[in-house]
Amino acid sequence: MSGHNPFRYKNRDQLLSAAEAIGLNLPFQENTANLLESVTVAGRTLSNRLAILPMEGCDGTEKGAPDELTFRRYNRYGAGGCGLIWFEATTVSPAAKANPRQLCLTEETLPAFKHLVNETRKASRNANPKIKPLLILQLTHPGRYTRKGYDPAPVIACHNPLLDRLCCLPDDHPLISDDALRQLQKNFLTAAELAVAAGFDGVDVKACHGYLLSELLSAHTRTDSLYGGPFENRIRFMIDTVKKIRQQLPESIIASRFNAWDGIEYPYGFGASAKAPQLPDFNEAVELAGRLSAAGTDLLAVTMGNPYVKPHYGRPYDRPLAGAAVPDENPLTGIDRMMRATREVQQSVPIPVVGCAYSWLRRFFPNVAAASVESGNVSIIGVGRNAFAYPDFPNDLASTGTVNEQKVCIACSCCSQIMRGGGRAGCPIRDAACYEHEYRHCRVQSGGGGDKS
Ligand SMILES: Cc1cc2nc3c(=O)[nH]c(=O)nc-3n(C[C@H](O)[C@H](O)[C@H](O)COP(=O)(O)O)c2cc1C
Numbered sequence: 001m002s003g004h005n006p007f008r009y010k011n012r013d014q015l016l017s018a019a020e021a022i023g024l025n026l027p028f029q030e031n032t033a034n035l036l037e038s039v040t041v042a043g044r045t046l047s048n049r050l051a052i053l054p055m056e057g058c059d060g061t062e063k064g065a066p067d068e069l070t071f072r073r074y075n076r077y078g079a080g081g082c083g084l085i086w087f088e089a090t091t092v093s094p095a096a097k098a099n100p101r102q103l104c105l106t107e108e109t110l111p112a113f114k115h116l117v118n119e120t121r122k123a124s125r126n127a128n129p130k131i132k133p134l135l136i137l138q139l140t141h142p143g144r145y146t147r148k149g150y151d152p153a154p155v156i157a158c159h160n161p162l163l164d165r166l167c168c169l170p171d172d173h174p175l176i177s178d179d180a181l182r183q184l185q186k187n188f189l190t191a192a193e194l195a196v197a198a199g200f201d202g203v204d205v206k207a208c209h210g211y212l213l214s215e216l217l218s219a220h221t222r223t224d225s226l227y228g229g230p231f232e233n234r235i236r237f238m239i240d241t242v243k244k245i246r247q248q249l250p251e252s253i254i255a256s257r258f259n260a261w262d263g264i265e266y267p268y269g270f271g272a273s274a275k276a277p278q279l280p281d282f283n284e285a286v287e288l289a290g291r292l293s294a295a296g297t298d299l300l301a302v303t304m305g306n307p308y309v310k311p312h313y314g315r316p317y318d319r320p321l322a323g324a325a326v327p328d329e330n331p332l333t334g335i336d337r338m339m340r341a342t343r344e345v346q347q348s349v350p351i352p353v354v355g356c357a358y359s360w361l362r363r364f365f366p367n368v369a370a371a372s373v374e375s376g377n378v379s380i381i382g383v384g385r386n387a388f389a390y391p392d393f394p395n396d397l398a399s400t401g402t403v404n405e406q407k408v409c410i411a412c413s414c415c416s417q418i419m420r421g422g423g424r425a426g427c428p429i430r431d432a433a434c435y436e437h438e439y440r441h442c443r444v445q446s447g448g449g450g451d452k453s
Contacts (some may be wrong), residue, residue, distance in 0.1 A: 002371055004326050005320040007362055007411065009281045015211075015364055024336045027371030028364070032401055034373050035366055036394075039083070039380060041352055042202070042253050042298035046083035046380070050052060050394045051354055053301070053382040054088040054138040054204070055415075056102065056258070059424035064094060064104025065356055069424050072434070074116055077387065078123030078133065081394035083379060084354070085120065085133045086255075086301070089140040089206060092187040096155065098211070099140035105137070105191045113137075116198035117281065128395070136255050136299070137195040138204040139188055143212030144169070145308070150384050155212060158219040158228060159317070163210070166308060176212075178225050182213075185241055192245045192252070202253025204297070205241050209314065210306035214259050217288070220267035224337045234270070235288055239295050246296030254398040257301035258290050260285035260341035263307065263313040271304070275329035280304075280337070282344045287354075289345045301354035301382060302342045309418070315384065316360040319413040321420060322443070332409070335368075343377035352379035359385040359409040366397055385409040389430040 009015040012028060019026035036048045047278045060071040066074075090103040096103065105113055124133050141222050144156045144167055154167060155176050164173070176184075192203045198344060207213035216237050222228020225236050238256070245254055261280035262269030273281035289300055305313030311321070316331035338357040346353040355378035358365040369381040386393060389409040395401050407430055418435065421442025428439035 002389040003328060003330060005139050005330050005332075007331070007360060009319065009364070012364065012367070015361075019332050019336075022330055022332065024266055024332055024334070026078065026332065026368060027339075027375065027377075028367050029371040029374060030367065032366040032397060034370050035381060036398055039352060041084075041134060044134060044253070046134055048081070048083040048339075048394060049380050050082045050397075051084035051086055051380050051382040052077045052080070052082050052387045052391070053354075053384040054206075055384050055387055055425070056088045056099070056419065057425050058099045058101045058419055058422075062100070062102045062103045062111075063108070063109055064091065064097070064102060065109040066103060066116045067101075069426070069434070070103070071116060071119055072073045073391075073426070074120040075123045076391040078120040079127035080387075080391040081124075081128050081131055083131065083133055085135050086204065086257075086354075086382070087135065087137045087200070089138050089211070090191070091142060091143075092139050092191040093141055094182070095145040096142055099146045099419070099422070102142070105139075105198070106196050107123065107194070110194050111200035113194070114322075121199075131250055133204075134253070135200050136202050136204050136253060137161055137198075137200045138206050138257065139191050139195070140206040141184060141212040143210070145211060157212060157215040158222040160215075160218075160264070162178060162264060162309065163306075175222065178227060179214075184242065185237065187355060188241050189244055189248055192249060196249055196252050202255055203244070203245065204255040204257050204301070205238060207238050207256060207258040208303045208310065210262065213241075214262070214270070216269040217259070218262055218264070218268060221414050231284065231287065235291060238288075240289055242295045242297050253298045254296055255299040255301065256297050257303060258285070258288060259304050260302050260345065261304045261313070261337075262306060263304060264312050270275070280341070282341050285341060286344055286348045289349045293349045295349050296390050297351065299352055299354070300345060301356065302338070302339060302348065303356050304338060312415065314357065315411075315416075316357060317413050318360070319412045321413050321417055335360060339372060339377065343372075346378050348404070354378070354382045355382040356382040358383060359383060360388075360411040362408045362410070363405045365408075366403055385411065385415055388415050388425070388427040414439055
């Protein structure tokens with residue numbers, strides 16, 4: 001174990017030496033021009049290889065329509081210059097929200113989503129007339145993270161001793177039935193149709209970070225079910241959903257963001273090694289990616305971990321959430337693990353794969369990303385926290401070949417803290433005028449506490 005080390009690198013050599021000191025060969029190149037080259041997704045040309053990752057702002061209306069701050073965020077993304085904007089986790093079921101302000105696409109909220117798409121495209125046109133970003137909407141069911149107070153109560157696909165304890169669920173909490181899952185699949189199909197009606201280019205069938213479809217992938221212990229146990233069963237819901245959407249929307253893009261590894265031991269996590277239960281084994285991810293591609297998926301995004309348990313696996317950071325322990329892992333180790341998983345998936349499928357978890361690298365992230373693209377280990381570079389902090393970084397990259405040190409994300413977990421505190425998420429450091437108040441307010445509300453996992 002390499003131990004946690006916050007970012008403190010003044011130049012390329014210091015960063016690369018730090019990586020080397022813990023046995024990592026961090027890819028790096030000075031020339032970042034390849035990030036601005038076009039890339040093709042299902043026959044459509046993206047202007048560059050840069051993507052805004054889905055980032056929940058927790059700022060919709062009670063009905064799940066985009067609200068004022070949602071419009072502001074996507075306006076900034078549109079103007080920022082990324083070739084792909086992957087809209088945040090949007091629930092397919094009004095009864096199941098991970099937070100009270102989560103977006104939810106229904107007939108009722110459709111007009112507001114249409115407006116959001118139009119405004120995002122307009123912002124892009126006004127700022128960069130040559131860039132026509134691809135717009136994908138992430139569809140989800142929050143599963144065990146459905147907030148209490150909603151009906152039905154938290155929905156789980158299988159029991160998991162660690163997560164059940166963290167979610168305060170009794171051992172006999174019922175599992176979602178196969179019938180209810182088939183019913184839910186219809187919600188995904190309806191939401192996909194509505195997304196296309198709203199003007200999105202396609203949808204993402206989300207199966208990451210421990211939410212329902214992600215949990216299904218890990219449902220080794222779900223017995224007497226078509227959706228649990230052997231690999232074939234665990235991937236069935238996802239594959240069937242993709243196939244049905246493909247049938248229904250032959251012209252639209254289907255994407256999928258999935259966990260290559262849950263960071264939870266076998267047999268409770270997807271992508272965990274049966275031989276060394278605490279460690280990842282990316283063979284499952286590679287196999288799943290191949291099946292998704294064969295089922296009609298056009299675009300994949302690799303991620304990992306669960307934000308409620310060891311969030312550093314998915315988003316390496318310097319400072320944890322308030323009250324949580326500093327992880328015993330160097331953020332560079334986490335970045336390297338994510339890049340290895342992404343490489344294995346990208347090299348096994350004929351479709352583009354989006355990578356993530358670059359934000360911790362500060363101003364060096366384009367250099368690491370460009371080197372990864374150059375080696376064919378990833379096709380599109382996704383940014384998450386940096387999208388909150390610095391949505392127009394592609395414009396700077398295009399004009400200077402680099403990004404501004406004063407504007408990059410500092411991996412302080414403040415955006416996650418706002419989310420946990422029930423606020424509207426954004427960057428209180430780089431976008432202080434808008435989010436400093438949210439941050440202070442949520443710290444007061446939550447007594448400075450946060451997720452302790
Ligand atoms: C506040 C917050 C909200 C997020 N919302 C989503 C989401 O809606 N869907 C999703 O797939 N990932 C979500 N993520 C994960 C990010 O997309 C991304 O994978 C992660 O932050 C790592 O990338 P980065 O290093 O560029 O931040 C969220 C992360 C944060 C911090």
